[in-house]
Amino acid sequence: MTSPAQHALPALSVLDLVPVRSDQTTGDAVNATLALARVADDLGYTRYWLAEHHNMPAVAATNPPLLIAMVAGATSRIRVGSGGVMLPNHSPLVVAEQFALLEAAYPDRIDLGIGRAPGTDQLTRYALRQGAGGEDPVAEFPRYVDDIGVLMSPEGAAMAFQGREHPLKATPKAASTAPVWLLGSSDYSARLAASRGLPYVFAHHFSGQGTAEALELYRSTYRPSERFPEPRTFLTVNACVAQTEEEARRLVRPQVLQMLAIVTGGTLTPQALVEEAEKVELDAGQQRIADGMMNRWVIGDAATAGTRIADLAAQFGVDEVMVHPVAGSYVGTPADSTPAREETLRLLAS
Known part of the structure; x- marks a missing residue:
């Protein structure tokens, strides 16, 4: 029998929310992301996937297509995509046009990851949709996914309008099409991805629960498609890796405070620096929540973290793990860089 230490390290990828620290501007945070992407590429x-979140003081990842264009232009070989585009916030045609153009500019390097949740508060969602009424975009999610796939294809779609049939394409002459991945934190997207023959990713880094059940449902009900004859998935994890476990636990505290504020309805602020975070005292209830979160994350030195990731990959039967590097920064760190997040990637790759 293979011992956990003998599990092979899977292929590694990166999820980035473009965090904004208390000492950064939005421009600083974007430049830090570009530097991190170059490290991942090298x-x-x-x-390298970029998330979509809105109206949050500590997250600059508001527009995945724009960030994807910047990251793809700053790198040479790594695949770049969305983790994900929150489809209820957008018109399917706009998403299809954006990713068809990205695929044309960076062929075979673009991934379109799509989520069903709005990923924002009700006010921001209203503003994104310009208060549009009519059909419920969450309820129409399966149709929207289908529409995007057709619109990005070289053939495009034919739509009846004002008594005539009109061609509709996301781009004039597609030579290749970005693969569509469905993302989720429940079994809904697992079922939909399986029924459509699409790749699927469960947000293990966010919930940490229900992963095995969602992946089993996806695999057991998968209907092969021409592009993906076999089910395809990977795992996402929060990770903070440093020279020692003690250092990693120091560096992860700013992210812990961010997540604690989210799950308890606390006040959201730009991400604290490590020294700022260490001054925040947690009560017993908050500490229990924080400890529960950290137990699901990968925190430690390179050897410990590598073993943990290999074990998770074996446990869930995946050959790729997407790491969300959650290390914070110390006072005095250059504003346009995140050295500890870069170190997490370097130590895992070693």
Whole structure:
């Protein structure tokens, strides 16, 4: 029997929310992301995905297509994609046009990851949709996913309008099409991805629960498609890796405070620096929540973290793990860089 220590390290990828620290501007945070993407590219990471969140003081990832264009232009080989585009916030045609153009500019390097949740508060969602009424975009999610796939294809779609049939394409002459991945934190998207023959990713880094059940449902009900004859998935994890476990636990505290504020309805602020975070005292209830979160994360030195990631990959039967590097920064760190997040990637790759 293979011992946990003998599990092979899977292929590694990166998820980035473009965090904004208390000492950064939005421009600083974007420049830090570009530097992190170059490190991932140089180290041989498989893909680099950017999330979509709105109206949050500590997150600059508001527009995945724009960030994807910047990251793809700053790198040479790594796949770049969305983790994900929150489809209820957008018109399917706009999403299809954006990713068809990205695929044309960076062929075979673009991934379109799509989520069903709005990923924002009700006010921001209203503003994104310009208060549009009519059909419920969450209820129409399966149709929207289908529409995007057709619109990005070289053939495009034919739509009846004002008594005539009109061609509709996301781009004039597509030579290749970005693969669509469905993302989720429940079994809904697992079922939909399986029924459509699409790749699927469960947000293990966010919930940490229900992963095995969602992946089993996806695999057991998968209907092969021409592009993906076999089910395809990977795992996402929060990770903070440093020279020692003690250092990693110091560096992860700013992210812990961010997540604690989210799950308890606390006040959201720009991400604290490590020294600022260490001054925040947690009560017993908050500490229990924080400890529960950290137990699901990968925190430690390179050897410990590598073993943990290999064990998770074996446990869930995946050959790729997407790391969300959650290390914070110390006072005096250059504003346009995140050295500890870069170190997490370097130590894992070693």
